[in-house]
Amino acid sequence: MLSILRPQKLELEAIYLGLLSAWRIKLLSRVEYPLKADVLALLEALGLTVSPVLRVAENGTRVTHWTFGAEPRLVEQYRREYEGTAIAGQLPAVVRAEGRYFGYPPCCVEAFIREPYAPNGLTAEEQGLLFHYACPGCRETSRLIPLYQAALAEARDLHKTMFRARRRHTVRGNAAASVPYPA
Ligand SMILES: [Zn+2]
Secondary structure: OOOOOOHHHHHHHHHHHHHHHHOOOOOEEEEOOOOOHHHHHHHHHOOOEEEEEEEEOOOOOEEEEEEEEOOHHHHHHHHHHHOOOEOOOOOHHHHHHHHHHHOOOHHHHHHHHHOOOOOOOOOHHHHHHOOOOOOOOOHHHHHHHHHHHHHHHHHHHHHHHHHHHHHHHHHHHHHHHHOOOOO
C-alpha cells in the first residue's frame, strides 16, 4: 500500500480502507495513526462503526489503533480480543486471525505463512492496492483488484471534496477574523 500512498496521504488511505469496508470488500480495517474529526465523521457517514483499540508495542509503548467496519459486532469482537494486548510478530496464528478479521483471501494467508512474499506475478501497482500479500497466481485477488481500484478512485474523490470543504471553512474563518472590532 505504501508504494502508492505516501505518509502525507494517510487520510486518503483511511478513506480508501473505509470504503473497502463499507462496500464489504474487506471486513474490518485498521489504521495505526490518529484520524482527524472530519475523516472520522466521513467513516461514520459511510455507516461504519469506528473503535479505538489500545495495544502495547514490543518496547512497552501504548499505541492506539483505529478499527472500523460495517459490522458493529465484529468491530466489538476485535476490540475485546485485542484491547490492551501486546502486538505480536508474524506468527501463523496471528496472521490467520488477522486474515479472518480483515477479510483477506484464505489462500493468500496460508501461502504467506508457508512462504512470505513469494513472487506472485502481480505488478507493483496491483500489489500496492492491496493490504494482503497475494498468493502466486491468485484467482480471488484478480477478482478483487477491480473492486479495490474502484474504491481508490471513489476515495480520491471524497478526499478532494473534504479538502475543498476544509479550505472553504478556513477562508470563512479568516474573513471572520479580519472583521474589525466595533470602535
Ligand atoms: Zn490467494
